[in-house]
Amino acid sequence: xxxxxxxxxxxxxxxxxxxxxxxxxxxxxxxxxxxxxxxxxxxxxxxxxxxxxxxxxxxxxxxxxxxxxxxxxxxxxxxxxxxxxxxxxxxxxxxxxxxxxxxxxxxxxxxxxxxxxxxxxxxxxxxxxxxxxxxxxxxxxxxxxxxxxxxxxxxxxxxxxxxxxxxxxxxxxxxxxxxxxxxxxxxxxxxxxxxxxxxxxxxxxxxxxxxxxxxxxxxxxxxxxxxxxxxxxxxxxxxxxxxxxxxxxxxxxxxxxxxxxxxxxxxxxxxxxxxxxxxxxxxxxxxxxxxxxxxxxxxxxxxxxxxxxxxxxxxxxxxxxxxxxxxxx
Ligand SMILES: NC(=O)c1ccc[n+]([C@@H]2O[C@H](COP(=O)([O-])OP(=O)(O)OC[C@H]3O[C@@H](n4cnc5c(N)ncnc54)[C@H](OP(=O)(O)O)[C@@H]3O)[C@@H](O)[C@H]2O)c1
Numbered sequence: 001x002x003x004x005x006x007x008x009x010x011x012x013x014x015x016x017x018x019x020x021x022x023x024x025x026x027x028x029x030x031x032x033x034x035x036x037x038x039x040x041x042x043x044x045x046x047x048x049x050x051x052x053x054x055x056x057x058x059x060x061x062x063x064x065x066x067x068x069x070x071x072x073x074x075x076x077x078x079x080x081x082x083x084x085x086x087x088x089x090x091x092x093x094x095x096x097x098x099x100x101x102x103x104x105x106x107x108x109x110x111x112x113x114x115x116x117x118x119x120x121x122x123x124x125x126x127x128x129x130x131x132x133x134x135x136x137x138x139x140x141x142x143x144x145x146x147x148x149x150x151x152x153x154x155x156x157x158x159x160x161x162x163x164x165x166x167x168x169x170x171x172x173x174x175x176x177x178x179x180x181x182x183x184x185x186x187x188x189x190x191x192x193x194x195x196x197x198x199x200x201x202x203x204x205x206x207x208x209x210x211x212x213x214x215x216x217x218x219x220x221x222x223x224x225x226x227x228x229x230x231x232x233x234x235x236x237x238x239x240x241x242x243x244x245x246x247x248x249x250x251x252x253x254x255x256x257x258x259x260x261x262x263x264x265x266x267x268x269x270x271x272x273x274x275x276x277x278x279x280x281x282x283x284x285x286x287x288x289x290x291x292x293x294x295x296x297x298x299x300x301x302x303x304x305x306x307x308x309x310x311x312x313x314x315x316x317x318x319x320x321x322x323x324x325x326x327x328x329x
Contacts, residue, residue, distance in 0.1 A: 004100030038098030045313035063098030067118035075107030127158025134240035141238030148215030156183035165290035223247030242267035302328035
């Protein structure tokens with residue numbers, strides 16, 4: 001038996017509570033991981049929200065990130081005791097995730113850890129991996145540190161704060177847009193110029209094109225925020241869009257695309273093939289890693305995770321929250 005936080009659907013509501021699960025339920029094959037840490041992402045909030053759209057069937061152990069050590073493996077590349085990370089694909093969404101002492105995943109979903117500890121790896125987690133994908137999208141689109149400033153929206157959150165950190169480390173001038181005055185000091189310490197939520201003047205939302213301000217942007221907010229970002233990117237600029245905390249709509253026009261040649265790149269961290277995923281994690285373990293990870297990360301025990309998930313869903317979280325699973329029940 002092992003401990004897990006199990007989400008169940010009861011009378012149209014989703015409950016999340018500790019339970020003991022028979023280890024036989026995990027089946028056989030793949031890589032069995034003793035989970036030490038998971039983390040809280042916005043999607044973990046959607047996973048326990050009725051009608052959240054992320055999960056189609058319960059019961060489920062949420063936790064889209066997990067890291068720990070290998071217990072057994074049917075793939076010779078992974079040996080007992082190896083530190084590993086797994087995220088994406090169906091983890092914590094269509095199969096049991098990281099809020100449990102054990103997880104079994106296919107070997108082709110597993111990322112070996114060489115330099116980061118499991119805690120550091122989930123500190124970066126899906127949010128940081130998405131930030132790295134977004135940075136790579138700007139680079140692939142020819143946006144260089146000399147091209148001009150980069151706007152990061154939702155900057156105090158997981159994707160946003162790690163994007164700011166990585167971009168500054170790579171030499172970009174970063175403007176961090178946040179709705180949290182209390183996060184301004186942290187974002188300034190990362191090296192960004194800090195502004196409020198954009199646009200600061202709502203009448204600007206009515207204009208299909210605004211003043212060209214950014215060489216590129218990393219947006220995890222969507223909605224009107226993304227529409228405004230598209231309307232203010234310089235000619236030839238690139239916008240990497242990954243999120244919808246501001247809504248799934250996109251009330252824009254074609255003008256940024258046909259008059260300014262703006263590129264909108266969709267970022268999906270879930271289906272990235274494992275070779276690309278392992279390569280990008282290697283980069284995150286070396287030259288692409290956030291410099292101020294310790295400042296961005298706080299920790300909760302897994303038994304207390306629900307409160308933190310609520311904070312994330314309300315858009316009130318700053319940085320990243322790692323979830324201690326070992327000794328956390
Ligand atoms: N495409 C992918 O593969 C992928 C991967 C990871 C995450 N995501 C998505 O990216 C988004 C961010 O994820 P996360 O883990 O970074 O979440 P997070 O830590 O909760 O950060 C989201 C941030 O968005 C801002 N925000 C919240 N509500 C807002 C609103 N109504 N209007 C404008 N800004 C608002 C807040 O930042 P400020 O207070 O600083 O403004 C908040 O901290 C989510 O939608 C998530 O589903 C997508």
